[in-house]
Amino acid sequence: MRFEESGIEGLNAELNRLDFCMESEGFVRAGQWDYERVTYDRKFDMVEGRYYLRVFGYAIEGDVGTRHAVIKLMTPLLGKYYYPHGVEYGEGEHFPAQLLQSCESVLKKVKEKVATLEV
Structure with a gap:
């Protein structure tokens, strides 16, 4: 599942x-x-299973390996973990309402913090 309206995508x-x-x-x-x-991954262990909220980013300046880089964030994703195959992000996945609320809350906090760091 994609969090298109998180406000994180495009922040540097x-x-x-x-x-x-x-x-x-x-x-x-x-x-x-x-x-x-x-x-970046955040794990959520719930009765319904294990889920990962994932935020991708890429260097628009510098090099991640040297720890001197400016990162542009992309649209966050939520996926469910399936043993032994890994995390699935498909649109057909079911995500508990409580999990979605938690993810939205976390992403809002991240957005507020990263916005203060924006380059």
């Missing part, structure tokens, strides 16, 4: 500050990067 921020901001809202980047792209 310096990588180190963005990492701090995203971590403060429960997102993890860990090893999910290459020299031009980053991926």
Whole structure:
């Protein structure tokens, strides 16, 4: 599921500050990067299953590997984890209302924080 109206897509921020901001809202980047792209994930474990809220970004300036980059954020996605295949983001997935509310709340906080960092 895509969160088209999150307001995050298109925001730009310096990588180190963005990492701090995203971590403060429960997102993890860990090893999910290459020299031009980053991926932040927040895991939600629920009775209905495990879900991941994912925010992608790409470097518009600098290099992620050197930790000196400006990142442009893209549209967040919500997916459900299926063992052993991984996360599915298909439109046919069912997402609990409580999960959608939590994701929207988290994305609103992220938007407010990243907007203050915008380059």
